Amino acid sequence: xxxxxxxxxxxxxxxxxxxxxxxxxxxxxxxxxxxxxxxxxxxxxxxxxxxxxxxxxxxxxxxxxxxxxxxxxxxxxxxxxxxxxxxxxxxxxxxxxxxxxxxxxxxxxxxxxxxxxxxxxxxxxxxxxxxxxxxxxxxxxxxxxxxxxxxxxxxxxxxxxxxxxxxxxxxxxxxxxxxxxxxxxxxxxxxxxxxxxxxxxxxxxxxxxxxxxxxxxxxxxxxxxxxxxxxxxxxxxxxxxxxxxxxxxxxxxxxxxxxxxxxxxxxxxxxxxxxxxxxxxxxxxxxxxxxxxxxxxxxxxxxxxxxxxxxxxxxxxxxxxxxxxxxxxxxxxxxxxxxxxxxxxxxxxxxxxxxxxxxxxxxxxxxxxxxxxxxxxxxxxxxxxxxxxxxxxxxxxxxxxxxxxxxxxxxxxxxxxxxxxxxxxxxxxxxxxxxxxxxxxxxxxxxxxxxxxxxxxxxxxxxxxxxxxxxxxxxxxxxxxxxxxxxx
Numbered sequence: 001x002x003x004x005x006x007x008x009x010x011x012x013x014x015x016x017x018x019x020x021x022x023x024x025x026x027x028x029x030x031x032x033x034x035x036x037x038x039x040x041x042x043x044x045x046x047x048x049x050x051x052x053x054x055x056x057x058x059x060x061x062x063x064x065x066x067x068x069x070x071x072x073x074x075x076x077x078x079x080x081x082x083x084x085x086x087x088x089x090x091x092x093x094x095x096x097x098x099x100x101x102x103x104x105x106x107x108x109x110x111x112x113x114x115x116x117x118x119x120x121x122x123x124x125x126x127x128x129x130x131x132x133x134x135x136x137x138x139x140x141x142x143x144x145x146x147x148x149x150x151x152x153x154x155x156x157x158x159x160x161x162x163x164x165x166x167x168x169x170x171x172x173x174x175x176x177x178x179x180x181x182x183x184x185x186x187x188x189x190x191x192x193x194x195x196x197x198x199x200x201x202x203x204x205x206x207x208x209x210x211x212x213x214x215x216x217x218x219x220x221x222x223x224x225x226x227x228x229x230x231x232x233x234x235x236x237x238x239x240x241x242x243x244x245x246x247x248x249x250x251x252x253x254x255x256x257x258x259x260x261x262x263x264x265x266x267x268x269x270x271x272x273x274x275x276x277x278x279x280x281x282x283x284x285x286x287x288x289x290x291x292x293x294x295x296x297x298x299x300x301x302x303x304x305x306x307x308x309x310x311x312x313x314x315x316x317x318x319x320x321x322x323x324x325x326x327x328x329x330x331x332x333x334x335x336x337x338x339x340x341x342x343x344x345x346x347x348x349x350x351x352x353x354x355x356x357x358x359x360x361x362x363x364x365x366x367x368x369x370x371x372x373x374x375x376x377x378x379x380x381x382x383x384x385x386x387x388x389x390x391x392x393x394x395x396x397x398x399x400x401x402x403x404x405x406x407x408x409x410x411x412x413x414x415x416x417x418x419x420x421x422x423x424x425x426x427x428x429x430x431x432x433x434x435x436x437x438x439x440x441x442x443x444x445x446x447x448x449x450x451x452x453x454x455x456x457x458x459x460x461x462x463x464x465x466x467x468x469x470x471x472x473x474x475x476x477x478x479x480x481x482x483x484x485x486x487x488x
Contacts, residue, residue, distance in 0.1 A: 004132070005132055023128055027104055028106075029051065033069065040109060047108050048106055051078075053102065055068070055103060056070045058099055065079070065090075065094065066079055066118075067079075077112075078119045079112075079119065084121065098129075103124050106123045107119045134153070135157040148473050149484070151478055164469070168467075171466065182274070185237075187236050189225060192208070195438045197441065199222065200350070201219040201246060202433050203217060205217075218240070222456070229449060230445070230448065235263050235264070237259055242255070250470055261454065267451065268453050271453045271455050272371075274455075278457075280303060287466065295468065305366075310390070313360050314359075317360045317364075318360050328348045328351065335354065335355060349378075350431060361397060361401075369396055369397075372392070375390060378393050379435055381410055382409060382410045382412075393408075402458070403458060404457040405456050407454065408452075408453050409453060409454050413442055420436075
């Protein structure tokens with residue numbers, strides 16, 4: 001690598017001595033590579049077609065050389081002939097141009113004896129001289145660490161990766177289209193928040209020098225979006241970048257993207273119907289089918305999705321009945337029995353959630369609504385009428401992964417205040433993920449939140465499933481990685 005870089009720097013020096021600008025500003029492009037291939041017969045008589053892009057392959061054969069040039073649409077073969085471009089320019093190409101360099105090439109089209117669509121070059125201009133070689137063509141870039149750390153090389157070397165991120169872009173576009181069509185308006189709420197709220201998670205903290213106050217990167221936009229419902233909006237959504245100071249695994253990254261939306265005069269049953277409609281819309285427009293393959297399993301997104309209560313799921317998949325094993329001590333014993341990593345300082349809800357995540361969730365493969373969670377797990381959700389130990393909440397689980405979380409919003413300000421106080425006690429006992437007491441939000445609730453349902457959908461996880469990848473790092477362009485110590 002070092003020797004190759006030195007050789008390229010020497011070629012760069014020669015280019016500059018020839019008074020050639022290796023990094024010019026002006027570029028002329030008349031067509032795109034894929035456009036030329038798709039319309040080849042119509043363009044074959046056109047005398048001056050100008051393409052730009054990166055050289056991906058060079059094969060020199062005496063006085064004729066073939067190469068491939070690639071732009072954002074694809075690749076096409078180009079041909080340099082000494083008798084066409086002239087001896088001096090041909091020698092410059094052979095001796096000073098490398099695979100990876102960017103060129104502007106002008107010429108006319110022809111087909112080789114093997115029928116390869118090709119641009120015969122009359123003129124060329126160096127647009128960017130590259131100083132490091134690309135990953136080896138035939139083996140590509142396969143090292144996972146390098147792929148995630150140097151995503152630019154991953155995109156160059158692995159065409160499938162670029163397709164994943166184009167699909168991600170399409171999915172986000174469709175998400176906006178769906179909610180816009182359903183009368184929601186897109187809004188933006190603070191990323192820097194004085195009190196982190198809206199989810200049970202440990203926040204990142206920073207400091208604002210001018211105000212001399214600590215601020216937190218948002219863990220969720222929920223409490224601000226509900227303020228907007230209080231203010232008179234009836235349907236709002238935000239595609240939100242969120243930040244949680246938590247561990248990293250195949251389903252978690254410290255910064256992630258979700259959509260949260262809130263609808264006044266609706267409950268969690270209404271959102272289950274909307275979620276099914278949403279999933280059908282995404283599947284129809286992205287996959288054109290309702291059944292997909294994910295990690296070797298066929299996943300059927302045909303509606304309606306089955307519903308199972310949190311309690312029944314634990315009975316079915318873990319043989320645990322939370323109506324019989326209610327106390328924190330009993331739940332701790334269950335955790336110890338299954339060798340789960342449970343902190344004795346955790347509250348009952350967090351312990352129960354950990355048992356569920358380890359023993360139940362991985363066993364739910366087909367799209368399933370997990371409904372009616374214990375109140376200890378849901379400090380912002382409304383109690384079930386007639387069964388106050390549970391709340392009106394659901395999660396959509398697919399292949400053991402939580403895709404969305406939703407509930408009928410608690411709009412009783414006095415009960416919400418008591419729930420916040422309970423969370424504050426858990427925080428003081430050492431639960432760093434417990435929610436903080438938000439006095440301003442309680443005041444806002446006292447002005448009246450109409451019956452409302454809200455939901456968050458994890459975009460990273462949704463994209464991962466639709467792209468059939470296990471690790472969400474594959475669908476985050478620049479995932480969080482441990483820094484490399486460059487000082488040895």
